[in-house]
Amino acid sequence: MGTGGATSLDALEAALRASGTAVATVALRRVDVDSRGSLLDVLTRVGVRLLPNTAGCFTAREAVLTAQLAREAFNTDWIKLEVIGDDVTLLPDPVELLDAAETLVDDGFAVLAYTNDDPVTARRLAQLGCAAVMPLGSPIGSGLGIRNPHNIALIVEQASVPVVLDAGIGTASDAALAMELGCDAVLVASAVTRAQDPARMAAAMRHAVEAGYHARHAGRIPRRWHAVRSTPQQGAPKLTTIDLGAP
Amino acid sequence: MGTGGATSLDALEAALRASGTAVATVALRRVDVDSRGSLLDVLTRVGVRLLPNTAGCFTAREAVLTAQLAREAFNTDWIKLEVIGDDVTLLPDPVELLDAAETLVDDGFAVLAYTNDDPVTARRLAQLGCAAVMPLGSPIGSGLGIRNPHNIALIVEQASVPVVLDAGIGTASDAALAMELGCDAVLVASAVTRAQDPARMAAAMRHAVEAGYHARHAGRIPRRWHAVRSTPQQGAPKLTTIDLGAP
Amino acid sequence: MGTGGATSLDALEAALRASGTAVATVALRRVDVDSRGSLLDVLTRVGVRLLPNTAGCFTAREAVLTAQLAREAFNTDWIKLEVIGDDVTLLPDPVELLDAAETLVDDGFAVLAYTNDDPVTARRLAQLGCAAVMPLGSPIGSGLGIRNPHNIALIVEQASVPVVLDAGIGTASDAALAMELGCDAVLVASAVTRAQDPARMAAAMRHAVEAGYHARHAGRIPRRWHAVRSTPQQGAPKLTTIDLGAP
């Protein structure tokens, strides 16, 4: 789960617990001498693993430096790599992203790369040695769900590393769909932290991920243009004297 | 859960248990003297409530008679009323349906009416005294999901009785969406019984319904055209000597 | 084209001409002694055929009476039959609609029935002898386009009379889609008359209907999950000394 957007640390803690998540993202920001409470204490108490991100970076250089600082601060090689192209869409910049990913992989990081939903970029990230690719469903915080399920399915089809759907999730059915498309996990932040009842939405997401995961592996029925009876006509009684039949 | 489509009573029992359902539909068919095992025994053992249906009826008269026979056979006033218009789409016939519903309500039945997704027909059914309306997502067994979420939302918006999404569900995210749209429950048959692993799909559906229910009540974030940061820029470090800014 | 929603008779005339329509709907309302200009004069000048409607009727009885009055006023047997179920959705009431259709067909009218997108109701209307069925794409004036293309396609598949998509069209691609689904015509009112530039939108609709009609009959390519080259690789030059090949 992402930790951004929560109105208080208490709300965040409740949501994290309800979500059952094993991992929580954190950003790296200047020390705020006036802040009360400690995010790290909350995360330690809940027992989730930290996944620092490079949110807000526009260049590979900034992102690499941020990742290295995060490694120092949190004592982890994991990094959620975000390098965005602009302030309006917050969409990843594929060139800077690939550049940063290559540097960080070489530097020993386990890179989880936040990327657009382009299958070619995702494959390049995997080939560079990223630990996971994290394609977006739609822009960060937009709540538009998975705009292009076809692309997500193509990414999964050719993935050599885990695929984590990141960004755009608005509600539980979006998360279920991500898992049904074959994603290995889902990262949600705003959808939970900015919901009216974050802990309840977190619980919803937990169920949705379970639901989608099992549905993926249960082998769904095919889609058909026409109906297919679930109740056989065999043995149907004759309850009319005139045989009406079907039109 | 609907019981149609299962390949064996054992598979059905496993799926019913995994689904956590409280209610199971059954059809009324001629006694098959050669059949082994008893569907009723299974349902009794699992502890679900019986909901007989009138599957296969094309006229109000047939449906009414079937409902009355079901009441005799199963000692219940509950009836899932199906009156279909043809053999290809298996779509409900609104005229015969309303006619049968009126007769059965007058005869003391608790009528759960399987209907198309027309808000006006659904409202008429509720006004006639049906205990619940059961709009379809798409044709029976098609697995096409909820073709017209707008109509389902309109039905919920004006509903004076419970709304149960029936027919068309193909996978877990469809069920979650139904609950998010405000349905009170979901009825699935083929999606579970004809999945490659029915018990697992049943578990997926259970989670999906939970997920959608909580998501509905957790107050989801609005959909937005542009992105909304989940990580604030405030306190972002300055890690470049040249200020690049955003494009 | 529908004539409702235009801000002036001049704007309406320009839109009608630009649309190239052969038919225009009119409502029947109390004579307004203060009104300037005559709608009938405009329609006569443009040379379109009148199609009176029964807009605003909630019961079969009102609709039948309105149709009979329209026949007197406009000297035509054509009637666009609308019987709506409520003031909020303006959706057709199938029971009253079928009742009125039967009466009017018996009374010698050529009934063009505005209906929901239910294939069974559409088939019943055709069987009653309606001259055309007019399923909606989405609620009147909503501009939501064709919410359930599957239903429209099912209606077309089994239609014994012309199918005219009515209501819900918002823009040109909606109209093209209607024709591609196999509709014989499209009725648009608000989408044109309430556009910022009605005459231009009318021209857009004319092109869209042509486009969809020809596309329907040109035999479109199938949808495929993966790409299919449009440029053959055969004869491709070798422009690298190292053979890179594809990944």
Next chain:
Amino acid sequence: MGTGGATSLDALEAALRASGTAVATVALRRVDVDSRGSLLDVLTRVGVRLLPNTAGCFTAREAVLTAQLAREAFNTDWIKLEVIGDDVTLLPDPVELLDAAETLVDDGFAVLAYTNDDPVTARRLAQLGCAAVMPLGSPIGSGLGIRNPHNIALIVEQASVPVVLDAGIGTASDAALAMELGCDAVLVASAVTRAQDPARMAAAMRHAVEAGYHARHAGRIPRRWHAVRSTPQQGAPKLTTIDLGAP
């Protein structure tokens, strides 16, 4: 229009004429000494401008060389730049594409860059000096239409150069939608050349582009959740003795 996929030069000529296109793409392939008829003669006769492509190139180096050869062969600075990432999806490789675009712009080409639907990549291509960006709707030849209209709209929103929708168009309504989203043109190949009746589909596309273009500029009505009357109730007659009103 793209020229790939046509079964004969005659069929191609008929389709080009019916489409009304001003531009036709051509590939560069080894001279086939056995081929009859000349593609160039056809294109000259129809009077379209040539737009050579770099179809089949996997690297910037190949694409640059192909573009230079095309300039020699066809005496034009225009180039449709395609650099694909693999043989299965035929999706563009953003890194090689940007690399090739930069080289070709520097070399004086008017580069029309075939790209995925990523707004950041599209903006980078424009910033490099491309003459146009050509985002895909869906993979080449898939006929899946515009999978992510949101992305196309974002590309248009921030475009400083013309946007031409390329790839994925399956039928006329797809082309109309592209124009409604704000594209300046549409490039179709397989959708026309592989239709059962290419000339008719070409005519359909011509109308669709006109339709979408005018609809875009006519100012469409907003989408609304509920209905909006097109026929005012004011002046409605009272045709029942009992006032039924609306439910």
Next chain:
Amino acid sequence: MNVVVNGESTGVVLGATLGVVVDGLGRGRRGFAAAVNEEVVPASCWDTTVLTDDDRVEILTAAQGG
């Protein structure tokens, strides 16, 4: 004598026909239809249809509508 014309109570002379009332609107007769007490009256009968007290008269014509 009073009749209700298009929802408004209107005084007319005793023995007034529907034709008189329609003409009184001053808009001619083309494109008009009329009902009295929720029954259609064809234009050919307007001049012979004598109204009685409290009759409900609807006189209708074309209006824009979808």
Next chain:
Amino acid sequence: MNVVVNGESTGVVLGATLGVVVDGLGRGRRGFAAAVNEEVVPASCWDTTVLTDDDRVEILTAAQGG
């Protein structure tokens, strides 16, 4: 005497009741319902419902159905 039981012509003794026919299927009575000539016969009346020649008897029970 012949009656039609679930669509098949079946010989029964003169004066046979519906109860006899149901029991003849050998599956007990629980969960069964019966109609004679398209009219429901409650189980409580089976033993007093005497069949006549050519009666159409439907004996039904639960089957899987959606």
Next chain:
Amino acid sequence: MNVVVNGESTGVVLGATLGVVVDGLGRGRRGFAAAVNEEVVPASCWDTTVLTDDDRVEILTAAQGG
């Protein structure tokens, strides 16, 4: 001497120019482009470009493509 023309090994006289090879295809020169060893050779240089053994020659023209 052998050169590879469009992927096929082809015998040519010593000192043959690119122009000679292009003309040998018998399709004229209009709408053609050529590369030798992955470098573009403008048409204006074809007659002065002397090939050497094992040169890789690509001679290309328009083909249908999307």
Next chain:
Amino acid sequence: MNVVVNGESTGVVLGATLGVVVDGLGRGRRGFAAAVNEEVVPASCWDTTVLTDDDRVEILTAAQGG
């Protein structure tokens, strides 16, 4: 001597180390990272990293982020 700590100009004694500046924030050292002039300085080096005039110091820690 002045250094820029998290964007704000701050007076420190000549020869002050990065460790002194971090401690000066009064929040301990756990979960902190620091950079001087856009280069990462590992915590193990903070006490031996002597700052010079106009050094740009960033001291960072965890914040909520998606």
